[in-house]
Amino acid sequence: MAKGTWYRENYMISTSPELIQPEAVNAAFESDAIYWARGMEPEYLKKMLSKSLCFGVYALPESSSELAGRSDPPQIGFARVITDEVTFAYLTDVYVLEEHQGKGLGSWLVECVNEEFASWPHLRRVMLMANLKEGEAFYAKMGMSQFKQGENGFAILNKQGRGSAMPV
Numbered sequence: 001m002a003k004g005t006w007y008r009e010n011y012m013i014s015t016s017p018e019l020i021q022p023e024a025v026n027a028a029f030e031s032d033a034i035y036w037a038r039g040m041e042p043e044y045l046k047k048m049l050s051k052s053l054c055f056g057v058y059a060l061p062e063s064s065s066e067l068a069g070r071s072d073p074p075q076i077g078f079a080r081v082i083t084d085e086v087t088f089a090y091l092t093d094v095y096v097l098e099e100h101q102g103k104g105l106g107s108w109l110v111e112c113v114n115e116e117f118a119s120w121p122h123l124r125r126v127m128l129m130a131n132l133k134e135g136e137a138f139y140a141k142m143g144m145s146q147f148k149q150g151e152n153g154f155a156i157l158n159k160q161g162r163g164s165a166m167p168v
């Protein structure tokens, strides 16, 4: 699995599977903010994470004393790509915890995901589902546009990759 790491101020984004904190992801899934998901039992959560390309967002301490006994920086955001890592990718479970929102982290996260996609020469298509109100504008930043509008206030967005042989 490809591993990337990006740094910005006191934050890090990483695709290292070892850094992902399943409890943090599950707590987010259980919260109202991640309205499309529910928490799940550890064995299913572990399987889901291990079979996805996961991007974790971590808040780095300004000094080692801030870690307060933790060996790892807290995970405050996430994006999950369901993929063969060559031709197709479905992006989901994108979030930044509320106390860290509004600092550009969400935009940076999808930029990092996009950078990963740009390095796949045979990528045909990226897809995701987003709400029409804010989601469409948010994902337009990574070149996603509407493929099909549903009747429930959501749309399927997509973009082609370098490996696509389709005209659109």
Ligand SMILES: CC(C)(COP(=O)(O)OP(=O)(O)OC[C@H]1O[C@@H](n2cnc3c(N)ncnc32)[C@H](O)[C@@H]1OP(=O)(O)O)[C@@H](O)C(=O)NCCC(=O)NCCS
Binding pocket: 033, 034, 094, 095, 096, 097, 100, 101, 102, 103, 104, 105, 106, 107, 108, 130, 131, 134, 135, 136, 138
């Ligand atoms: C969407 C989300 C990841 C943005 O994170 P963030 O760190 O605040 O993002 P940024 O600071 O980079 O702001 C990016 C944009 O997100 C927009 N935004 C705020 N809430 C949003 C939401 N629920 N869905 C989509 N976009 C949202 C902001 O208006 C901002 O737009 P701007 O750049 O034109 O000002 C964050 O609000 C979140 O986790 N929301 C709850 C989960 C969610 O709805 N995820 C699905 C995203 S479609």
